[in-house]
Amino acid sequence: MLTVIAFYTLAAVAIASAVMFVIARDLVLAALWFPLVFYSIVGLNVLLGAELLGVFMVLFSLIAAAGLFLLSVFALGGDPSLFVTRLRAYDRQIRVMGGILFFEVVLILGHLFFRSDAVPVQPELPQGVTDQAADVSVLTSTQLIALVGAVLVLITAVIGAISLTSTRRNALEEPDFLDVLYKQGAGGARAGASRREPRG
Amino acid sequence: MNDMQTIPELGGVGLEAYLALAAVLFVLGLLGIVANRRSAIRTLLSLELMLLSVNINVVAFSAHHGDLVGWVFTLVIGLVAVAGCVIGFAILVCIYRLRGTTDVTDVSILKG
Numbered sequence: 052m053l054t055v056i057a058f059y060t061l062a063a064v065a066i067a068s069a070v071m072f073v074i075a076r077d078l079v080l081a082a083l084w085f086p087l088v089f090y091s092i093v094g095l096n097v098l099l100g101a102e103l104l105g106v107f108m109v110l111f112s113l114i115a116a117a118g119l120f121l122l123s124v125f126a127l128g129g130d131p132s133l134f135v136t137r138l139r140a141y142d143r144q145i146r147v148m149g150g151i152l153f154f155e156v157v158l159i160l161g162h163l164f165f166r167s168d169a170v171p172v173q174p175e176l177p178q179g180v181t182d183q184a185a186d187v188s189v190l191t192s193t194q195l196i197a198l199v200g201a202v203l204v205l206i207t208a209v210i211g212a213i214s215l216t217s218t219r220r221n222a223l224e225e226p227d228f229l230d231v232l233y234k235q236g237a238g239g240a241r242a243g244a245s246r247r248e249p250r251g
Numbered sequence: 252m253n254d255m256q257t258i259p260e261l262g263g264v265g266l267e268a269y270l271a272l273a274a275v276l277f278v279l280g281l282l283g284i285v286a287n288r289r290s291a292i293r294t295l296l297s298l299e300l301m302l303l304s305v306n307i308n309v310v311a312f313s314a315h316h317g318d319l320v321g322w323v324f325t326l327v328i329g330l331v332a333v334a335g336c337v338i339g340f341a342i343l344v345c346i347y348r349l350r351g352t353t354d355v356t357d358v359s360i361l362k363g
Contacts, residue, residue: 055264058264058268059264062268062272065272065276066272066275066276066279069275069276069279069280069283069300070279072279072283072296072300073279073282073283073286073287073297078290078292078293081293081296082292082296085296085299085300088276088300088303089299089303092276092303092306092307095269095272095307095310096306096307096310099269099310099311099313099314100314101310101313101314101322101325103322104310104322104325104326107326107329108329111329111330111332111333114333114337121340121344194320194323197323197324197327198323198326198327198330200327201326201327201330201331201334202330204330204331204334205330205331205333205334205337207334208333208334208335208337208338209334209337211338211341212337212338212340212341213341215338215341215342215344215345216341216344216345
């Protein structure tokens with residue numbers, strides 16, 4: 052019964068947070084609603100018996116949150132204290148979200164400790180195959196290759212992102228040549244049009 | 252090999268509930284992209300929301316069939332999604348430094 056309540060609570064919170072994320076006009080507020088959707092889905096994964104997957108998803112979210120934090124700090128001129136000051140404007144919303152998140156954690160822990168009707172996923176092994184042999188068969192399969200490939204993609208992406216953001220370009224010293232050309236062309240066209248109008 | 256009767260219900264509810272939830276979240280992610288076209292950050296987060304809804308489907312079917320392959324797929328999807336986010340945010344930082352905004356409509360020099 053507790054599992055059913057936990058599912059419907061998590062689903063309701065996920066949908067409500069997603070709606071708030073979509074309709075929020077303030078970008079920071081929308082970005083604050085998103086983790087609530089994410090952690091609700093992590094909770095649903097735990098309900099499905101995928102606790103390890105939930106742990107990995109939390110790790111992914113921490114990486115993404117670190118990226119968002121860096122982006123916000125860069126956007127505010129590289130001063131983290133300014134970021135914290137801006138975030139204090141959303142103090143009340145953050146408290147509400149924290150309360151909802153705490154309630155979700157309590158529900159999930161309750162499900163883990165007091166579950167009776169939920170059956171964890173335990174795939175049945177073929178006869179004569181031990182747990183250890185099954186683990187090795189999973190680890191040497193193509194699934195591991197896909198996983199390692201994804202990790203390599205992530206490492207490459209992180210290296211690329213660091214090299215991309217560490218390249219300092221000053222927009223004032225290096226104006227966008229195409230933009231300048233475009234503006235001159237548009238200005239010239241407008242000037243030409245205004246010159247032509249009196250003749251017509 | 253996988254006896255589906257060992258998993259009569261997924262977390263206390265049926266598979267349909269998880270699929271319905273995933274469908275609703277996917278549509279909301281799509282709405283987030285369509286309704287907020289200007290903000291690149293919001294578009295990236297909406298894409299993440301759509302990926303999360305797909306993950307719910309994969310994990311639910313994985314639990315329904317008692318097969319762990321879906322969890323591995325979810326991990327791969329999550330890792331690639333984080334990689335995409337990291338690259339996307341790095342590009343956004345570069346655009347912000349050059350333009351002073353992350354408005355997608357301003358970045359249109361390749362339109363022709």
